[in-house]
Amino acid sequence: MNTGTPQKLLIIDFGSQVTQLIARRLREANIYCEIHPFNAAREEFIDAFEPQAIILSGGPASVTQPDFPCPPESIYELGIPILGICYGQQVMMRQLGGDVSQGRHGEFGRATLRPEGAGLIGRHNLMEGLFADGHEEVWMSHGDSVTQPAAGFRVIARSQNAPFAALADNERHLFGLQFHPEVYHTPCGTRILRNFAHIAGFTGDWTMSAFCRRIIQKLRDDIGGAKVICGLSGGVDSAVTAALIHRALPGQLTCVFVDHGLLRDNEAESVTTMFRESFNIPLSPIDASTQFLAALRGISDPETKRKTIGRLFIDVFREEAQKIGGATHLAQGTLYPDVIESPSAGDGPSATIKSHHNVGGLPAELGLELVEPLRELFKDEVRELGRELGLPDEFVRRHPFPGPGLAIRCPGEVTPAKLAILRQADTIFLDQIDKHRLYDDIWQAFAVLLPVNSVGVMGDGRTYGAACVLRAVTSVDGMTADFYDFEGTFLSETATRIVNEVRGINRVLYDITSKPPGTIEWE
Numbered sequence: 001m002n003t004g005t006p007q008k009l010l011i012i013d014f015g016s017q018v019t020q021l022i023a024r025r026l027r028e029a030n031i032y033c034e035i036h037p038f039n040a041a042r043e044e045f046i047d048a049f050e051p052q053a054i055i056l057s058g059g060p061a062s063v064t065q066p067d068f069p070c071p072p073e074s075i076y077e078l079g080i081p082i083l084g085i086c087y088g089q090q091v092m093m094r095q096l097g098g099d100v101s102q103g104r105h106g107e108f109g110r111a112t113l114r115p116e117g118a119g120l121i122g123r124h125n126l127m128e129g130l131f132a133d134g135h136e137e138v139w140m141s142h143g144d145s146v147t148q149p150a151a152g153f154r155v156i157a158r159s160q161n162a163p164f165a166a167l168a169d170n171e172r173h174l175f176g177l178q179f180h181p182e183v184y185h186t187p188c189g190t191r192i193l194r195n196f197a198h199i200a201g202f203t204g205d206w207t208m209s210a211f212c213r214r215i216i217q218k219l220r221d222d223i224g225g226a227k228v229i230c231g232l233s234g235g236v237d238s239a240v241t242a243a244l245i246h247r248a249l250p251g252q253l254t255c256v257f258v259d260h261g262l263l264r265d266n267e268a269e270s271v272t273t274m275f276r277e278s279f280n281i282p283l284s285p286i287d288a289s290t291q292f293l294a295a296l297r298g299i300s301d302p303e304t305k306r307k308t309i310g311r312l313f314i315d316v317f318r319e320e321a322q323k324i325g326g327a328t329h330l331a332q333g334t335l336y337p338d339v340i341e342s343p344s345a346g347d348g349p350s351a352t353i354k355s356h357h358n359v360g361g362l363p364a365e366l367g368l369e370l371v372e373p374l375r376e377l378f379k380d381e382v383r384e385l386g387r388e389l390g391l392p393d394e395f396v397r398r399h400p401f402p403g404p405g406l407a408i409r410c411p412g413e414v415t416p417a418k419l420a421i422l423r424q425a426d427t428i429f430l431d432q433i434d435k436h437r438l439y440d441d442i443w444q445a446f447a448v449l450l451p452v453n454s455v456g457v458m459g460d461g462r463t464y465g466a467a468c469v470l471r472a473v474t475s476v477d478g479m480t481a482d483f484y485d486f487e488g489t490f491l492s493e494t495a496t497r498i499v500n501e502v503r504g505i506n507r508v509l510y511d512i513t514s515k516p517p518g519t520i521e522w523e
């Protein structure tokens with residue numbers, strides 16, 4: 001029943017680190033949704049939004065404390081399905097007359113969910129299709145727990161430590177889950193969210209092309225006739241950002257490609273050529289490598305490196321903006337994983353974990369208004385959007401490459417000599433991956449040059465050279481990752497090539513750390 005206005009689901013955000021995953025799961029099911037922080041989602045807003053269903057997210061607050069964040073109580077009178085997740089469940093119970101207590105111990109990690117028969121009867125079955133083996137694995141992360149459900153609610157599933165793991169009021173279509181259905185560690189979670197959407201009458205009529213149309217309209221509304229500059233990195237994020245803005249506001253975009261001297265072999269040339277050939281967008285390539293490398297001299301602290309690079313990037317952009325005559329907006333390909341752990345993403349209520357990536361590197365006083373149209377998306381969604389916009393496959397398939405470039409793959413001080421060695425090793429590793437046709441099975445692959453020398457023996461002589469680490473991971477969204485399990489022969493062949501072909505490296509290691517506890521990059 002697509003009448004032009006999509007069926008809309010509203011996610012009210014109470015600051016969980018994984019709220020965006022709810023939206024992602026729903027988008028995967030072709031359901032249109034928007035996330036709005038609880039302090040913005042007041043009664044008038046909700047009336048105007050006209051949601052067909054509401055999800056209350058998790059969050060760090062406690063309903064046992066005074067002035068706990070909550071949605072307007074009137075939502076429970078709207079007659080639409082509402083699902084509370086973790087804190088969302090607790091706030092729903094508290095508002096409707098149930099009890100929530102601060103547990104002596106929280107519950108974090110895996111739990112086994114078992115059904116409670118009576119609640120599973122009827123057409124409003126949130127647990128439809130689950131429990132084929134009598135149980136499901138779910139992921140819990142909570143300190144408080146519901147101790148008494150509100151009137152009208154029945155238990156539909158429990159776990160060992162959560163007797164009220166899933167609650168339903170089938171009459172009013174209100175549901176509460178103690179666990180997080182949106183995370184990968186709850187394999188049945190997607191099914192639960194789809195069941196909820198099904199109960200709410202969503203037909204799954206929403207697509208990436210509809211998302212694309214909405215973003216384009218939003219860009220037009222937000223930017224109007226102003227001029228925009230966009231920093232290209234050669235990666236898919238900035239390419240999609242540029243293509244979107246160009247589509248939305250033809251003639252208003254200038255792309256700037258900064259060669260900060262921290263790129264891989266031939267990257268500057270190939271990016272510039274690809275862009276000129278594939279898009280009809282003005283592009284100013286800027287060689288700022290001397291400036292960046294001078295600024296990085298003597299710096300070995302990873303955060304200082306990131307901040308230095310971020311600051312210089314902005315300086316170069318600012319200068320360029322002035323040159324092109326009055327650009328007032330700066331577009332960046334920031335994705336949701338870049339934002340998620342940064343201070344108060346989008347003014348939302350999330351707790352600050354660390355300042356991260358592009359977001360953390362930007363000074364407060366930018367002087368240009370930031371445009372980040374991909375802020376809600378994960379990498380695989382950006383790739384889909386790229387295809388939607390007709391980007392060449394070579395762009396869309398590209399592995400991510402971080403803004404600070406090789407600087408964060410060169411622990412310790414960054415020098416031109418180290419970068420030259422690192423580039424050669426990196427090129428060989430990627431060449432090997434291409435030859436073995438593994439590129440598309442891997443999320444990201446690169447070399448890291450360690451600031452460590454070790455003794456070796458080559459041609460009957462002693463060597464004392466640098467150690468290089470190869471890192472290749474699989475991932476869906478960059479939030480979690482596992483090392484890529486290469487065949488031993490691939491690794492030994494690659495190590496042999498690197499040691500033979502790169503003067504300065506005499507030892508090669510393979511990084512088998514997953515994320516968490518490691519991160520994908522070394523710094």
Ligand code: XMP
Nearest residue numbers: 357358400401402403404478515519520521
């Ligand atoms: P980590 O190292 O945090 O990286 O596991 C997750 C993903 O983000 C990329 N990354 C960055 N991308 N600017 C970027 O544009 C950055 O500062 C940055 N730092 C990391 C990283 O390559 C991986 O894909």
